[in-house]
Amino acid sequence: MIDKERLTNHIKDLELKNTMYKVIDKAIGVIKNHDYRCTDFLNPYEIKNAVSVLNYIDDVKYFIYGGYEEAERKVVYIYPYYVFEQDLDIPIKVLEITGNFKFKEISHRDYLGAILGLGIKREKIGDILIHKDFWQVIVKKDICDFLLLNLNKVGNNSVKIKEINFLDIKYSEPEYKEVSFTVSSQRLDCIISGIYNLSRQESTKLISSQKVCIDFEPISSASKVVKEESLISVKGRGRAIISEIGNYTKKGRVKVKAKIIL
DSSP: OOOOOHHHTOOOOOHHHHHHHHHHHHHHHHHHHHOOOEEOOOOHHHHHHHHHHTOOOEEEEEEOSSSSSSOSSBBEEETTTTTTTGGSSEEEEEEEEEOOOOSOOOOHHHHHHHHHHTTOOOGGGGEEOSSSSSEEEEHHOOOOOHHHHOOEEEEEEEEEEEEEEGGGOOOOOOOOEEEEEEESSSBBHHHHHHHOOOHHHHHHHHHHTTTTTEEEOOOOOOOOOOOOOOOOETTTTEEEEEEEEEEEEETTTTEEEEEEEE
């Protein structure tokens, strides 16, 4: 008998705990029915926790895939221990959308909104790769045909959509804006204030409102110490990577460099 409570008793975040319950339920289904089960798309923090949970469950194996090597959002495919990975069907698809976007700049939010506006849940969608004249999106296999039939507009722009091969995925490194600042300490509220030019009061409010993550983990403590290479996500303001935490200034402040993802 697999004890879901025992496997997740270290998880305090209720949303994450519920996600892990779903992962465990899929593993139980695999054991009972000798078939394959696939999670929805998970972020890196959720994947880390899913792997930790699955490693305690006998009789199943898993592989993690997001469509391409650098993928951020990925699914976890769970299958019986006696099955070989190469015998499994890939549970996700890639779509490419083209249109005339010359007269209006289209953002990641616009693309995502166009899909969500069709009634698709966010967890069914993986990475969205934006290029000058087209964009590519990784999706769960079970919604692929629906999108092919129904996704015909992004904003006010008519678009064309087709399924493509994984080998045709085009990844490009994100663009960054570098910022440098000093802080009194490496506390999260100080770091956010420096990156986004906010007051400590504004930063603390964002954190207490559960709008801030470090490496995709929701953080509710303003005093959390931020380390070098951490990915800071602030809802409504974007994301930034802490590229360098340097020496102290003569006034005892810490020098910090960050890259804001554009």
